[in-house]
Amino acid sequence: MSANILLVDDEPRLREAVQAYLEDSGFNIQVASNAREAWQFIEQATPDLVISDIMMPQVSGYEFLKQMRSDERFANLPVIFLTARGMTSDRIAGYQAGCDAYLPKPFDPDELVAIIENLLRRNPQPAMVANATPEINDLAGQLAEIKALLKQKTPENQSSIVTTPPPIKIEFTPREQSVLELVVEGLMNKEIARRLGTTIRNVEKYVSRLFSKTGTSSRTELVRYALQHGLVT
Incomplete structure (x- = not known):
């Protein structure tokens, strides 16, 4: 490249x-x-x-x-x-x-x-x-944890997630919000880039910003934070 x-x-x-x-x-x-x-x-x-x-x-x-x-x-x-x-x-x-x-x-x-x-x-x-992939085992582990979190968000299990306001007010740009919602859906960067019509490099940039704004350091932590604080619908 x-x-x-x-x-x-x-x-x-x-x-x-x-x-x-x-x-x-x-x-x-x-x-x-x-x-x-x-x-x-x-x-x-x-x-x-x-x-x-x-x-x-x-x-x-x-x-x-x-x-x-x-x-x-x-x-x-x-x-x-x-x-x-x-x-x-x-x-x-x-x-x-x-x-x-x-x-x-x-x-x-x-x-x-x-x-x-x-x-x-x-x-x-x-x-x-930008096209390099994480270690397969680590990636698989993150996806499994995200899917487990998403199961808690289904209507029949809605009561299992107690949402609270985030400790600080967080403002996302429209693009950051879109990326966050797709991360919470369990999509990886390549899939998000395809869905939004952008590059993997740009998706990585937005995910990094989401980590910074939420104080998280992994996709799993980010998804958990978003669900717990009602940052996605």
């Missing part, structure tokens, strides 16, 4: 040239013209690697990188600085901020591709293994 790369640069001509070259090299490229736009992209769908300029308006590449490194979701996301600032002090500042590679402009596109391929080999991201 081709790697998904986010390219962040406020110079349209350079951005378009790098995008074209990397797409010709087999990568999937998404572009952003500033750090704020880039942050919205990575929150929606985490890329496999980020290439960022340093000198950008409002939020610099340094600040953007520090923001990523302070968020556990993106702490290990490979980042390449592609910038006109090539002084030793600038490179040191980049590495101190947490970049994985620093390539001064002008640069050789083939060198950029080589750096990308090297980083992706060393740092495989969840997005690159």
Whole structure:
């Protein structure tokens, strides 16, 4: 599967040239013209690697990188600085901020591709293994527990589940609510993706958000929490 790369640069001509070259090299490229736009992209769908300029308006590449490194979701996301600032002090500042590679402009596109391929080999991201499946035994165990919980929810056994309000108010987006309801039905990510017309990667993102919002760490815990607190009908 081709790697998904986010390219962040406020110079349209350079951005378009790098995008074209990397797409010709087999990568999937998404572009952003500033750090704020880039942050919205990575929150929606985490890329496999980020290439960022340093000198950008409002939020610099340094600040953007520090923001990523302070968020556990993106702490290990490979980042390449592609910038006109090539002084030793600038490179040191980049590495101190947490970049994985620093390539001064002008640069050789083939060198950029080589750096990308090297980083992706060393740092495989969840997005690159989105189709990987959990251990069969563990998955079977979770499905069995979920089915047992669902049996308690049938009309004849409705009294066996005592629902109470969640300890904190939880607000789900419409998409998160849809994913939650399908998880409670006992569907796995591939089935949910097919039902909602989206990708497995996006479903994984929503399930992760559900874990975070409910304080759970497995599908079984999530289903139990949703049933106990009346989060699904």
